[in-house]
Amino acid sequence: MSGAQSMGMELPLDQILRGECVETMRGLPSGSVDCIFADPPYNLQLRGELRRPDDSLVDGVDDDWDKFTDLQAYDKFTRDWLTEAHRVLHKDGTMWVIGSYHNIFRIGAILQDLGFWILNDIVWRKSNPMPNFRGRRFTNAHETMIWVAKSETSRYRFNYQAMKALNDDVQMRSDWYLPLCTGNERLRNEHGLKLHPTQKPESLLHRVILASTAVGDVVLDPFTGTGTTPAMARRLRRRFIGIERHPDYVAAARDRVEREVPLAEDAVQATPDKRETPRVPFGSLVEQGLIGAGVALCDKKQRVQATVAPDGTLVSGTKRGSIHKMGAMLTNAPSCNGWTFWHFERNGELLPLDVLRQESLALAQQTMEMALQTAVG
Amino acid sequence: MSGAQSMGMELPLDQILRGECVETMRGLPSGSVDCIFADPPYNLQLRGELRRPDDSLVDGVDDDWDKFTDLQAYDKFTRDWLTEAHRVLHKDGTMWVIGSYHNIFRIGAILQDLGFWILNDIVWRKSNPMPNFRGRRFTNAHETMIWVAKSETSRYRFNYQAMKALNDDVQMRSDWYLPLCTGNERLRNEHGLKLHPTQKPESLLHRVILASTAVGDVVLDPFTGTGTTPAMARRLRRRFIGIERHPDYVAAARDRVEREVPLAEDAVQATPDKRETPRVPFGSLVEQGLIGAGVALCDKKQRVQATVAPDGTLVSGTKRGSIHKMGAMLTNAPSCNGWTFWHFERNGELLPLDVLRQESLALAQQTMEMALQTAVG
DNA sequence: GAAAGTCTTGAATCTTGGG
DNA sequence: GCCCAAGATTCAAGACTTT
Numbered sequence: 119m120s121g122a123q124s125m126g127m128e129l130p131l132d133q134i135l136r137g138e139c140v141e142t143m144r145g146l147p148s149g150s151v152d153c154i155f156a157d158p159p160y161n162l163q164l165r166g167e168l169r170r171p172d173d174s175l176v177d178g179v180d181d182d183w184d185k186f187t188d189l190q191a192y193d194k195f196t197r198d199w200l201t202e203a204h205r206v207l208h209k210d211g212t213m214w215v216i217g218s219y220h221n222i223f224r225i226g227a228i229l230q231d232l233g234f235w236i237l238n239d240i241v242w243r244k245s246n247p248m249p250n251f252r253g254r255r256f257t258n259a260h261e262t263m264i265w266v267a268k269s270e271t272s273r274y275r276f277n278y279q280a281m282k283a284l285n286d287d288v289q290m291r292s293d294w295y296l297p298l299c300t301g302n303e304r305l306r307n308e309h310g311l312k313l314h315p316t317q318k319p320e321s322l323l324h325r326v327i328l329a330s331t332a333v334g335d336v337v338l339d340p341f342t343g344t345g346t347t348p349a350m351a352r353r354l355r356r357r358f359i360g361i362e363r364h365p366d367y368v369a370a371a372r373d374r375v376e377r378e379v380p381l382a383e384d385a386v387q388a389t390p391d392k393r394e395t396p397r398v399p400f401g402s403l404v405e406q407g408l409i410g411a412g413v414a415l416c417d418k419k420q421r422v423q424a425t426v427a428p429d430g431t432l433v434s435g436t437k438r439g440s441i442h443k444m445g446a447m448l449t450n451a452p453s454c455n456g457w458t459f460w461h462f463e464r465n466g467e468l469l470p471l472d473v474l475r476q477e478s479l480a481l482a483q484q485t486m487e488m489a490l491q492t493a494v495g
Numbered sequence: 496m497s498g499a500q501s502m503g504m505e506l507p508l509d510q511i512l513r514g515e516c517v518e519t520m521r522g523l524p525s526g527s528v529d530c531i532f533a534d535p536p537y538n539l540q541l542r543g544e545l546r547r548p549d550d551s552l553v554d555g556v557d558d559d560w561d562k563f564t565d566l567q568a569y570d571k572f573t574r575d576w577l578t579e580a581h582r583v584l585h586k587d588g589t590m591w592v593i594g595s596y597h598n599i600f601r602i603g604a605i606l607q608d609l610g611f612w613i614l615n616d617i618v619w620r621k622s623n624p625m626p627n628f629r630g631r632r633f634t635n636a637h638e639t640m641i642w643v644a645k646s647e648t649s650r651y652r653f654n655y656q657a658m659k660a661l662n663d664d665v666q667m668r669s670d671w672y673l674p675l676c677t678g679n680e681r682l683r684n685e686h687g688l689k690l691h692p693t694q695k696p697e698s699l700l701h702r703v704i705l706a707s708t709a710v711g712d713v714v715l716d717p718f719t720g721t722g723t724t725p726a727m728a729r730r731l732r733r734r735f736i737g738i739e740r741h742p743d744y745v746a747a748a749r750d751r752v753e754r755e756v757p758l759a760e761d762a763v764q765a766t767p768d769k770r771e772t773p774r775v776p777f778g779s780l781v782e783q784g785l786i787g788a789g790v791a792l793c794d795k796k797q798r799v800q801a802t803v804a805p806d807g808t809l810v811s812g813t814k815r816g817s818i819h820k821m822g823a824m825l826t827n828a829p830s831c832n833g834w835t836f837w838h839f840e841r842n843g844e845l846l847p848l849d850v851l852r853q854e855s856l857a858l859a860q861q862t863m864e865m866a867l868q869t870a871v872g
Numbered sequence: 873g874a875a876a877g878t879c880t881t882g883a884a885t886c887t888t889g890g891g
Numbered sequence: 892g893c894c895c896a897a898g899a900t901t902c903a904a905g906a907c908t909t910t
Contacts, residue, residue: 127517219616226600236634239596241618245859253655256615259668278630280806284778293637385789386807451550548900626901629886
């Protein structure tokens with residue numbers, strides 16, 4: 119699954135690389151990173167020239183395109199780094215790009231043009247935004263992140279259950295309410311001034327990484343700044359590659375990452391999705407004697423019934439099939455999850471088959487641990 | 496100020512015109528409307544059918560008007576109608592365009608290309624969005640509106656005080672929390688089925704018109720549908736021009752507008768919304784670092800214990816769940832308020848989690864007030 | 873008649889692994 | 892690559908029905 123693992127090549131893991139974004143990405147192998155988080159510059163207010171948030175001038179006036187307006191220069195800059203990001207991303211990888219109304223629409227359009235497949239646009243609602251000083255517009259209280267897969271067919275990672283758990287057991291929505299980066303979290307220089315103008319809050323990256331990566335995955339940040347992405351990757355036991363051109367930021371980010379203590383291994387385990395737990399064929403439960411052949415099953419409301427056959431199929435009248443097929447057939451549904459549909463009786467209570475699956479998995483876990491102890495002892 | 500007044504020409508005021516969007520706009524004089532609200536097709540590109548977990552079928556948008564061959568075709572369509580809209584708009588006028596991630600980035604980029612000047616992007620947060628049934632993405636819980644002036648130099652209208660009053664006397668933010676159009680407000684045909692697949696809520700247009708127009712201003716809607724914009728314009732004593740090509744929708748919109756009673760002249764003022772109370776998921780406290788992953792919790796009498804996971808669940812042995820579920824499970828109670836049940840240690844004292852929730856809310860309140868003071872001072 | 877329970881529905885790019 | 896079967900998956904409102 120992990121891009122780094124599948125490559126078998128040298129990746130500069132857990133490092134902040136100093137250099138230009140596009141040029142440095144060119145040194146990385148194709149399909150080598152599992153996830154990218156990018157916070158590109160969007161200083162578009164200046165007329166005739168394009169500057170990064172650190173006030174450095176983007177070299178946008180080339181012979182070829184000095185006739186372009188600055189919007190077009192920004193588009194070229196965007197297309198260049200996104201093209202390289204697309205190449206470096208694993209075929210099942212995803213990318214997050216954050217921006218404001220100044221640049222996010224251009225980024226979104228170019229993402230689509232390059233074949234990225236949009237999964238969500240996420241709104242970061244700021245709990246403490248800067249008010250609109252002159253009262254001429256609505257308070258600009260949010261920024262937008264676009265979450266894309268490398269292609270429409272990518273089998274991307276989304277830790278659905280972890281996100282649901284994080285939100286009091288209801289689906290996580292596309293609007294996230296999080297505070298700005300302030301207080302002690304904000305890196306400052308010796309004069310007490312903020313080191314970076316757009317340092318992102320750790321809570322934002324915490325959620326991004328927890329949602330879309332697994333422990334050990336490689337996370338790339340091509341505009342690392344003061345290293346929020348690497349720091350959170352390290353905390354959550356992911357690998358990281360940071361790219362940053364400004365030496366002051368590189369130094370600050372390296373410092374910061376070194377100070378970051380990874381969480382204990384058992385503390386980074388978020389709620390796993392059911393899709394990740396090993397499959398248990400229903401027939402194996404019969405073999406193990408967790409449920410006997412001949413036992414009668416029914417749905418929760420006891421409207422339909424069936425009997426367990428020794429090969430793990432269900433029989434009802436002349437009909438026979440898997441727990442899923444039979445559930446679908448008897449309810450005229452297009453499909454059915456037999457594990458939650460069918461129930462059996464235990465101590466006068468109706469329990470879903472899923473209970474047996476859990477018990478089977480727990481049993482397997484137990485014997486595995488016992489085997490390990492025996493081996494050690 | 497008003498485009499209509501300054502023209503001294505005949506405008507088809509307070510009418511729903513039947514016709515194609517671009518062609519019909521061509522019949523309107525340049526610079527003749529004060530405000531445009533546009534809800535163009537989203538280019539959803541839906542594939543097969545989608546079913547809810549209970550196997551019921553979702554009634555998706557499959558209308559012909561939302562079918563485009565590719566992104567280029569959609570871009571051309573967009574550029575065409577936006578060009579005409581730009582011509583028709585008064586030099587000091589503003590326009591609102593609503594969309595989702597499928598189309599809004601292309602629209603935003605083209606708006607900038609055509610010289611429109613972005614004032615805000617506004618997020619309509621839906622109080623009751625459709626969930627993501629397959630658990631493969633975040634709930635798509637919002638749509639985006641881009642608010643633009645005709646040009647950078649437009650002296651546009653923004654009713655700042657009205658918006659502030661509407662929001663309990665604090666600046667209106669760029670994220671609006673409003674319900675979908677349902678119930679009696681939703682227009683239905685003789686079979687009780689929704690007349691239009693994407694009817695917008697009146698509350699949304701109410702706020703848009705109140706924010707950006709004066710009494711008597713001319714509001715144009717080039718994709719009128721069932722006439723929400725004309726109806727709200729009439730209610731708020733603005734003039735309107737609607738354009739719609741489907742005769743059924745034209746008939747419904749005309750009917751609707753006729754039934755709409757304009758507010759009394761002295762009543763065309765802000766009506767306050769109900770205030771939302773912020774809910775704090777336990778997971779967000781972990782993200783914000785108010786409590787760390789790996790921290791040990793216990794009940795007041797220290798009979799049961801559990802550890803905090805990075806997604807805000809608690810773990811105890813092989814058991815895992817929300818703070819509420821785990822409290823209930825470990826005490827064999829039917830339910831449990833995790834906020835008051837679980838305690839953590841601070842300075843040798845056992846404090847309930849609720850303390851952290853209070854601190855989180857107070858923190859958000861504080862930073863908000865500081866920001867406002869800065870703005871005023 | 874009130875309260876509690878059931879049903880319906882909304883701009884949706886909505887699965888995955890093995891043969 | 893395709894095909895097929897296993898199997899994972901929903902929240903808030905409002906209308907409607909039953910107790």
